[in-house]
Every structure is written in C-alpha cells, then in structure tokens.
Amino acid sequence: MMQTEKSDCLEQVSSAQNNQDLSNVYDHWSQEYDESVISFGYNPPAVINGLVGRFVPSNDANILDAGVGTGMVGELLAILGYTNLVGIDLSLGMLERAGKKQVYQDLRQMVLGEPLAFTDNEFDAVVSAGTFSANHAPPESFDEFVRIVKPQGFIIVTIRVDVASYIDAIQAQIDTLEKEGWCQLVEHSKPFKNIPLVSETATIKAFVYRVLRDS
Numbered sequence: 001m002m003q004t005e006k007s008d009c010l011e012q013v014s015s016a017q018n019n020q021d022l023s024n025v026y027d028h029w030s031q032e033y034d035e036s037v038i039s040f041g042y043n044p045p046a047v048i049n050g051l052v053g054r055f056v057p058s059n060d061a062n063i064l065d066a067g068v069g070t071g072m073v074g075e076l077l078a079i080l081g082y083t084n085l086v087g088i089d090l091s092l093g094m095l096e097r098a099g100k101k102q103v104y105q106d107l108r109q110m111v112l113g114e115p116l117a118f119t120d121n122e123f124d125a126v127v128s129a130g131t132f133s134a135n136h137a138p139p140e141s142f143d144e145f146v147r148i149v150k151p152q153g154f155i156i157v158t159i160r161v162d163v164a165s166y167i168d169a170i171q172a173q174i175d176t177l178e179k180e181g182w183c184q185l186v187e188h189s190k191p192f193k194n195i196p197l198v199s200e201t202a203t204i205k206a207f208v209y210r211v212l213r214d215s
C-alpha cells in the first residue's frame, strides 16, 4: 500500500458514518494496518503498556483489550509476560490479524457501546488504545467497563481530546459514573500527539480509573 492509500484509510476512518462503515474500513485496512500506523508514529499501545506495567503488575491478570484491532497492545504486553489477554473488536478483519499474533486467549467480535457478553467482575483490567476517538467507541462503553472489571481493578484508556464534542460527551459520562461511586480517576497523562508523523492536531491523553463498587 502506498503512503497516500494509507492516509486514505485514515481519512475514511474519520469520516465513517456508522459502525458498519467503520468496520468495512478497518476490514479493508487490516492487512496493512500495522505497517501504516508505524509509519504515522502511532504511539498509544506503548503508552498503555507503560501504565499496565505500573498499575496491573501481575502477569496473571485477566485483561480485556477493548478495540483490540490487530493486537498491537497485546503484542507488547506479551513481551512483558502477560498471558491472560482477551480482545474484542467490531472488525472481523482486524480480529483475524490479531489472532495471527497468538498472544490473546480469546478474540471475539463485540461492539463497544452495546452490552458486552462478559459476566460482572470478569476482568482485573480493561485497556484500550486508540479506540476512544470520534465516531469510534461511544461514551456508554464505560458503563460496561465498570460492570465487568472487578472492584479495585483498573480501566486504562487513551481518549482523543482535541475533538471537543467527543471529549465533552465522554467526560460527562465518566463524571456521572464517578458521582455514582462506580470509579475514580487515579492518573492521567499529559496530552500528546498520537500520530505525530502525519498529524499536528490529533491529540490524546491516557487515563487510569480505578473501579470502586463493592460487589
């Protein structure tokens, strides 16, 4: 794939109108995704890995990678010794690429923002890199995260912060969950460019939330 075609995929991702469109774009991009985003200087998986190492030190931790894509997060977590990884994504093409890396125990098609087919308290942590972005995972995704993560477990995510309508909606959702006692912000990074070699404006922050409820 030429550099212009890779940028076309990025453009199509930003302009997708619904989950079906988005899934089609990622299905198409999946074969070249890793090569593309590496050429963009894409860094969220590395930042998420640093935070998992700090907050979820046990290599046995049961970790859900939400919006797993081609498995770039799991690939790095596996190098650090994490063995209990599950990934979900709406794109079957991306899931298929993730499977080839052989670092996930389970990979399933699920849609963030809809009910997730996991039991309460199933995970020690949910992680997500690059998926909380405009027209990607919606704010309601967090309602399911606080349900499926054990009390005292962690939600470690990057969120796009330069699109005001998106970050405002996410923040409102999380504020409500915090007020209701479901979770608490523990740490956030500085804002940083997530594809610095191709965009001066795309900016994200990494956030760490602790899940608080008792049962």
Ligand SMILES: C[S@@+](CC[C@H](N)C(=O)[O-])C[C@H]1O[C@@H](n2cnc3c(N)ncnc32)[C@H](O)[C@@H]1O
Pocket (backbone or CB within 6 Å): 019, 022, 023, 026, 044, 045, 066, 067, 068, 069, 070, 071, 072, 073, 088, 089, 090, 091, 094, 110, 111, 112, 113, 128, 129, 130, 131, 135, 136, 137, 138
């Ligand atoms: C930018 S990619 C990031 C993939 C991977 N986490 C990484 O860092 O390379 C975003 C991924 O989120 C998935 N995605 C977007 N919206 C989603 C949703 N509502 N539910 C599930 N997956 C979604 C896409 O299919 C895509 O694989």
